[in-house]
Amino acid sequence: MHLSGTSLLLLAAAASCADAVRTIIPKTSFNSQADFDADWNYNYPWGTDHNGGARMDRGQVKFGDGMVTLTAKKVTGQKDASHGGQAIKINYLSGAIAAKEHFTVGKGGGYDFSGEFKATTTKGTWPAFWLTAVEGWPPEIDMAEWKGSGKISFNTFNTSSVLSWKDVTYPSPGDFHSIKTEVRDINQRDVSVKFYMDGQLVTTQVGGNFYGKAMYLIINLQMEGSSGSPGPTADTLYQVRNLEVLSYNP
Numbered sequence: 001m002h003l004s005g006t007s008l009l010l011l012a013a014a015a016s017c018a019d020a021v022r023t024i025i026p027k028t029s030f031n032s033q034a035d036f037d038a039d040w041n042y043n044y045p046w047g048t049d050h051n052g053g054a055r056m057d058r059g060q061v062k063f064g065d066g067m068v069t070l071t072a073k074k075v076t077g078q079k080d081a082s083h084g085g086q087a088i089k090i091n092y093l094s095g096a097i098a099a100k101e102h103f104t105v106g107k108g109g110g111y112d113f114s115g116e117f118k119a120t121t122t123k124g125t126w127p128a129f130w131l132t133a134v135e136g137w138p139p140e141i142d143m144a145e146w147k148g149s150g151k152i153s154f155n156t157f158n159t160s161s162v163l164s165w166k167d168v169t170y171p172s173p174g175d176f177h178s179i180k181t182e183v184r185d186i187n188q189r190d191v192s193v194k195f196y197m198d199g200q201l202v203t204t205q206v207g208g209n210f211y212g213k214a215m216y217l218i219i220n221l222q223m224e225g226s227s228g229s230p231g232p233t234a235d236t237l238y239q240v241r242n243l244e245v246l247s248y249n250p
Helices: 005-020 033-039
Strands: 022-025 040-042 054-056 061-064 067-074 081-083 086-088 092-094 096-099 110-118 125-133 140-145 151-157 163-169 177-185 191-197 200-207 215-223 236-247
Touching (some): 054 215, 067 096, 110 125, 125 236, 140 191, 163 200, 215 236
Parallel strands (some): 054 092
Antiparallel strands (some): 022 236, 040 096, 061 067, 110 177, 125 215, 140 151, 151 163, 191 200
């Protein structure tokens, strides 16, 4: 078969693009303890507490067959947490995991973060899938956040007061829904953030000055706090499967 010069150039370009895509976290990372340990740590990068009524505990994280399950259970007798100078009563033990890799958008590059999520929207429950700054703050990109309102939120924080957000109704919380976020360099200063749910583009936002700044990837089930209180007395589950992170950085 004879190929024209144009065809050869197109094939070369396609091959170059394919070579540029690297799998940072594979869909198999929740298959076994060894797979998990290769890509993830337990708890938040900074410890067990954050901004809600749940303390993270590795015993509340279970995985297998490509899926991780975080379970929040009601407890008593825990020491208060502290956030922003305020004491927070701990009413739950729950689960959080953070990727070992730090994610920094390079020149002309970026990442795809995707997976299938089963998340509750019950009052007092606060599951999340997000990126946040390794040093200082922002950047922060909430790739999916559920705050007990029946909605899912997609947010990009440029500062605490300069932010973009999109809240949409979250259908059938008892079912898995696909979530994908595409983060790309725009101009070696800002990044574009495209949020998808169930294969449909929901919104596009801009992260100002996010380029070149390292970010943590976190999956956690926080409780109460911004999702209201009191939270449920029965166990709450948050499940993620087929999670994958692809890099398009050069």
